[in-house]
Amino acid sequence: MKKSLVALAALAVAGVASAQSSVTLFGVVDASISGYSNSSRDLKPTVLANNFRVPTYTNQGSVKVSRTALANSGYNSSRLGFRGTEDLGGGLAASFWLEAPISNDDGQTGISTFARRSTVSLSGGFGEIRLGRDYTPTFWNDTVFDPFGTNGVGTNLISTANGLFGGFSGYSAAATTLVNRPQIPNVGGSNYVRASNTVGYFLPPNLGGFYGQVMYGFSEQTKYDSGVFTPNVANNSRAGRYIGGRFGYANGPLDVALAYGSSTIGDQYYAGVTTKVNTLNLGASYDFGPVKLFGEVSKAKNKNDYEVTPILGGRPDIDLTGYLIGVTVPVGAGLIRASYSAVKLDTNQPFDFFNPANNLDPKANKLALGYVHNLSKRTALYATIARISNKNGAGYTTGGPGFYNGLAGTTFTPKSATGYDFGIRHAF
Template sequence: MKKSLLALAVLGAFAGAAAAQTNVTLYGIADAGIGMIDDDAVGGDSYVNVFSGVQSTSRFGIRGTEDLGGGLKALFNIEAGVNWDTGAADSVFWQRRAVVGVASSWGELRLGRDYTPGFSAAGATDVMGYGLFGNWLTFTAQAGNLGITTRASNGLHYTSPTFGNTKCAATPAPTECGAFGGGLSFRAMYATGEDPTGNNTGDMYGLAGVYKGGPLTVQAYFQSTDNGTGNDDQYGAGAQYVAGMFRVAFNYGMAKRDDGVEHEGMGLGAGVKLGGGELLVNYIQQEVNTAGTPKATSIGVGYVYPLSKRTNVYATYGQLDNKNGANFGLRYSQSVVGAGGVDRDPSAFAVGVRHFF
């Protein structure tokens, strides 16, 4: 009897040690707002709308790591989007992220569905952080490889460690770092289209770099997709500079398809600390080189006020002007207003709350 109890105690100790090496976290974002939409549809009018994910896409996920020893760890992450206004899934379940991999001092290597290098890099210099009306998603989120592909399935994804003075990559950075004493990191990806004909249709690769030091952030990216007859390329760059209570940001993007169609965009953003929160403005112009040169300009304004480290309230307004047969939509984090309508001029307003858990 005593031996059995001792064996159980030993097994319990080993189980406890194993559990201590594994860290699993349930996390998410709940973001909902209410406001008005005018999608400028023929015969339509403005209407009251309850939004999900105006500032950040509402989501929940599970992530975890296990210490494998010798500085090596295993990791996984699955993440799903939720429409907080209806409770429905926003797309295919776990479509936001589904990866497993390993990490060490040399970086992270992941397999599965993850963000592309270009999408991650461009978000670092969007003054609105891919949220609120009129953010840089207004350029990136286009069909037919004409923006920045957001995620890639069936992929091998690599994220490097930060090279250089890593303490200078913090925000705010120590004063001695100045504008050019920071860290540089890279992301690379190869995703297979799993084409059974062996022609590599759907294969994709990408590379991006982000430098962050002191008040300066700079990013650049290139990614390419095999469309079966040639390659569709996406590339761009951006920068953001913080000076006290002010910050300014610039983004440039080009999506060039093998059939000769090009979509070019430029964005200029600014932020200023005001009344305990931050006032944000983002201006974007974009055009496509097809017949008539369809083009659009958009303006987004937002104010974000923190209530705690995990909760903030916001107010945001945006409008977009399509010309020459353009049909761009006004983007917020989780969805779009006025997409698909030729020469429509959509606008929207919302106030809401975002909570991290």
């Protein structure tokens, strides 16, 4: 009798396993020797001894900080994942996707989180309904229409700047420095690249080249039946919510898409203030054969919504605009990549007659050049070099150390940043 029960159990397990159409283990291991160099300068003039009681000061010149590292994710993000699909019949399928970031340069981070993607979905002729953590619609345009795929020192400035612009902890106009190139996604810091707790819908793939998606992310904040019982704590009522969508057309050499997203990054319940970052971008690419062109324009707005508008109008909106142009050129087994991107930050403050420098908008531009040599379909060697020019207080870097801030009594302003990646990528 016991043997019969064991046999039946084995048959049941085998039946469940056979219903699973496919389960795949996949990943990328990418390692590079990378270098970063950031220069800043003292803009204060030298003041000599005088009879006007003005303190003397000696200009400190320029300071350069640099770092060389064995890094990861210079060409493609290192990852390890599992995905599978079960055919439910009648054109219906259930799928899962669990993808974890890994830091293969030091081995410290493995499958500790599935922060890159963790979704379960149901798909059919109606399209796909996907639940979990996934890329946001607006970030898709950043990475699809970037010749460098938002990886390594060549990552376009639109992506870098927007990643800093929409942090949940609030926003400061001066917070424009990317101290270290992030290797591990922060699931609680921003909704810009990925959003958690989302429900997404994707159009079916048979619409003659038209495609699209919409996404809603829950804030998962506690609501109180009477608002007077809400704790007087910042960012505990609406922060974390996300809503967005992306629609495009891809046919032959042309691919173009428009995306919009709104992320609630903060709130003050009793002050009646909600802070949002709204992002709109348009990206396109066209493959001429000998060359493929890329382009993107983007505008993000950090704004406060007031239940009762303050007498003085409240804090002005902060605008971040940017654009990107890029190109890839196939050369035998290799690919040349190049891009130019630029961003500008506008705090919309009233004109300052006494400090003219405060009227200048922080801005930056970046030039990146790279080459990829494919040894096979899965293995490639790559090299990338990039340079950023910062102006009016902007402080964007390609990674590595932050800009030198100076000792007490000195003021250093970010100037330029350079970086390089030389590495190998293997996919499986």
